[in-house]
Amino acid sequence: xxxxxxxxxxxxxxxxxxxxxxxxxxxxxxxxxxxxxxxxxxxxxxxxxxxxxxxxxxxxxxxxxxxxxxxxxxxxxxxxxxxxxxxxxxxxxxxxxxxxxxxxxxxxxxxxxxxxxxxxxxxxxxxxxxxxxxxxxxxxxxxxxxxxxxxxxxxxxxxxxxxxxxxxxxxxxxxxxxxxxxxxxxxxxxxxxxxxxxxxxxxxxxxxxxxxxxxxxxxxxxxxxxxxxxxxxxxxxxxxxxxxxxxxxxxxxxxxxxxxxxxxxxxxxxxxxxxxxxxxxxxxxxxxxxxxxxxxxxxxxxxxxxxxxxxxxxxxxxxxxxxxxxxxxxxxxxxxxxxxxxxxxxxxxxxxxxxxxxxxxxxxxxxxxxxxxxxxxxxxxxxxxxxxxxxxxxxxxxxxxxxxxxxxxxxxxxxxxxxxx
Ligand SMILES: *Cc1c(COP(=O)(O)O)cnc(C)c1O
Numbered sequence: 001x002x003x004x005x006x007x008x009x010x011x012x013x014x015x016x017x018x019x020x021x022x023x024x025x026x027x028x029x030x031x032x033x034x035x036x037x038x039x040x041x042x043x044x045x046x047x048x049x050x051x052x053x054x055x056x057x058x059x060x061x062x063x064x065x066x067x068x069x070x071x072x073x074x075x076x077x078x079x080x081x082x083x084x085x086x087x088x089x090x091x092x093x094x095x096x097x098x099x100x101x102x103x104x105x106x107x108x109x110x111x112x113x114x115x116x117x118x119x120x121x122x123x124x125x126x127x128x129x130x131x132x133x134x135x136x137x138x139x140x141x142x143x144x145x146x147x148x149x150x151x152x153x154x155x156x157x158x159x160x161x162x163x164x165x166x167x168x169x170x171x172x173x174x175x176x177x178x179x180x181x182x183x184x185x186x187x188x189x190x191x192x193x194x195x196x197x198x199x200x201x202x203x204x205x206x207x208x209x210x211x212x213x214x215x216x217x218x219x220x221x222x223x224x225x226x227x228x229x230x231x232x233x234x235x236x237x238x239x240x241x242x243x244x245x246x247x248x249x250x251x252x253x254x255x256x257x258x259x260x261x262x263x264x265x266x267x268x269x270x271x272x273x274x275x276x277x278x279x280x281x282x283x284x285x286x287x288x289x290x291x292x293x294x295x296x297x298x299x300x301x302x303x304x305x306x307x308x309x310x311x312x313x314x315x316x317x318x319x320x321x322x323x324x325x326x327x328x329x330x331x332x333x334x335x336x337x338x339x340x341x342x343x344x345x346x347x348x349x350x351x352x353x354x355x356x357x358x359x360x361x362x363x364x365x366x367x368x369x370x371x372x373x374x375x376x377x378x379x380x381x382x383x384x385x386x387x388x389x390x391x392x393x394x395x396x397x398x399x400x401x402x403x404x405x406x407x408x409x410x411x412x413x414x415x416x417x418x419x420x421x
Contacts, residue, residue, distance in 0.1 A: 002035075003413045005406045012336070012405035018329050024049050024317055025247075025402045034383030037407050037414075041399030042193075042221060042363050043387055045247030050313035058309050075312075081303050087315035088255050091246075091323060092219070092238070093229035097294035098257050101311065102275075102303060105220060105241040105254040106135045109187070111298055112237045112256060113143045115268040116214045117185045123212070124149050125179055127186040130158040130167050131194040136218055140187060158188070165195040165352040165365070169203060180211035190222030190238075194389060196353035196363035198226055202233040209234070220244060223255065225330070225361040227323040230257045237262075245362075245399060246318070248311040253304070258295045266291055273300030317401060329400035330362035333408050337364060337398065340412035348419050352393065363397040365389075366415075378418035384411060 013019055025046040028036045038046060058077075061069040070077045081101050089099045102108065117126065124147070126140050141151040156179055160167050176183065186208050191198045201217060208215035217238040222228060224245030230238055238257040242248035262268070270291070274282060276299045278290040291297035318326075338351065345351060350367040353360045368375050371392035379386065379394075386396045398408060 003410045005409050009336070009405050009409045012332070016329065016405070018321055018325060018400060019404070021317060021321055022402045022404065027402065028385070031383045031385050032381050034381070037384045037410055039384060039386045039396040039398065039403070039407070039411060041247070041403070042225075042244055042395060042397035044243055044250060045224075045245055045314070045399065046402055047249065048247055048310070048313040048317055050316070051249065051310040054309040054313045055306055058305050075309075077302075077305050080305055080308055081299075084308060084311055084315060087319045091224060091228070091315070091318055092240075092255065092257055093227065093233075094231050094257050095260060097263060097296075098231060098260055099255060100295040100299060101242070101253050101255050101308065102299045102301075103254055104251065105218075105239055106139055108239040108254045108256050108298075109136065109139045109218065110143065111271055111300075112216065112239060112258075113139070113185070113187075115262075115265075115270045115298070116216060116237050117143055117147070118269075119144075119147050119149060119154070119184050123182055123184050125154050125156055125182045125184060127156050127158065127175060127179070127183050127188070127208075127213070129187070129189045129192055129218075130160050131165070131192065132157065132187075132189065133193050133218070133220065136187060136189075156183070160195075165197070165367075166354055167192075167197060167199070169200065172204060172207065176207050176211050180213075183208070183211060183213040185214040185216055187216045187218060190217050190219040190228065190240075191225055191361045191363070193221045194365065194393065194395075196221075196360050196365045196395070198222070198354075198358070198360050201228075201230075201235060205233050205235050221363070222361065224318060224323075225363075227327050231259065235259060242311055242314070245397075246311070247314040247401070249307060252307050252311060256295055256298060258298065260294070263294045263297075266297075270298060271300070275299035275302050321401060326400045330398060331357050333398040333400065333403065333405060334360065334362060334364060336405060337396075337408045337412060340409065341366075341415060344416065344419060349415075362399060363395060366394045366396070368392050368394060375415075375418055378421060379411075379414050382414045382418065384414055 027046050061073045084101045144151045144154045205215040214236045219240035223240035243252040272289045276297045352365045352367050376388045
């Protein structure tokens, strides 16, 4: 069943300076037998068409050169992670020395907490996000127990305004007023995975610092979604994955940020491995660990080249498009969607993502009245790939690199039809 797109929506696509980027992605053409509308870039970003070629290059190098590939070819493996750093720093608003790509997200959260969660009696609490991603909660709880504290006393969860999913600045301030002198560290999502709320990370960082706490962020839903200025905001550390908005492939690698003020904090506890060892002397294979300054000093292992090759293809696209332009388009897409479903709000659905464009990224979380999961099943049957979060939320994301305004319109029509069915 094809949907007729109104002129004013087609015009938005015609005028879209980023429209050409869609062709740089491979995407599912059909889903459930219908034309696919892919709105799940917040869960797994689509495949950059160039990714295969970047991977092929490294497969070929391995085939033809064996171990020599570490030092030869266009992108020698030894410094391969360095080819990603600059563009990742661009995306996160960091200095090159503050960023490195390594491991997976939850692994990195642990490694960073080893260094930055230093509880003492009297100051041992971790402030986590409202409705945190389960992995973050498990990681934080286990760190707290590891240090001999009880998560029941030591883990505080941000609370939303009563009856909503919205965490106001007032709620955050009140939490610090109540627990401030006991909070050792924060681990807040830059964008909340459930509600899609974008936090003011500078505000949280300043507040944490004012109260003597370390400001850490999980940017899984923020990196590649909204412009970040980690260095200027002064965050202490952050980590994010790259398979969501950053389109680097299933299970792809994570990035970390460590502010330059900690670059030479060799006194901090850290779990060490040879890849964090000073580059110049690493291959002397000596017995003493000499950490590199900056984020690279947190690396453990020599990195997996193939997922990094995928990431190169993706980061090139972000570099070419620019986060500011992407942000501009994603704001317009979300506003269009909001406008088109306005009349459905109230009785049938409720948007739990903040209305203020400065407080959200490119995800909308739609709470379905009476937890009608059949509504989600119906839109799926019409070709929409979105996701369902128990008990009653449909999450959709319009990724400005590859989604179109026409898809925004199609989605809203499908939602409308499905509600009426
Ligand atoms: C996606 C996501 C994760 C997933 O962690 P992995 O270690 O990459 O499996 C963790 N935390 C948040 C907030 C996420 O959105």
